[in-house]
Amino acid sequence: MEATYKTANGRLMIKVEAESQKDLFKQIAQAQDVFDAQGACGECESASIRLRVRHHEKGDYYEMVCNACGAQFSFGQHKTGGTLFPKHELGWKIYKAGEEGQF
Numbered sequence: 001m002e003a004t005y006k007t008a009n010g011r012l013m014i015k016v017e018a019e020s021q022k023d024l025f026k027q028i029a030q031a032q033d034v035f036d037a038q039g040a041c042g043e044c045e046s047a048s049i050r051l052r053v054r055h056h057e058k059g060d061y062y063e064m065v066c067n068a069c070g071a072q073f074s075f076g077q078h079k080t081g082g083t084l085f086p087k088h089e090l091g092w093k094i095y096k097a098g099e100e101g102q103f
């Protein structure tokens with residue numbers, strides 16, 4: 001079976017294919033966890049946020065970035081499975097120049 005999930009902000013359609021209802025549930029849950037992690041910036045409340053990947057010598061950093069104030073929300077990476085998880089404990093942060101990527 002397959003399903004198309006539309007993110008809460010309506011900007012993204014995610015197509016998932018699954019072998020069972022449980023698998024479908026799991027995949028949609030994972031998509032919601034990441035792509036619906038934040039609907040607006042935690043600093044200035046702007047809904048104008050985008051996804052960004054920064055390449056660093058230690059690896060890539062996955063984050064949401066606010067187009068209005070530049071705050072960022074970080075995602076961690078599971079060691080296997082190629083999935084991400086939102087770092088709610090860090091929340092949104094505005095990093096000063098040179099500070100980025102030190103967490």
Ligand SMILES: [Zn+2]
Binds near residue numbers: 042068069070071
């Ligand atoms: Zn902001």
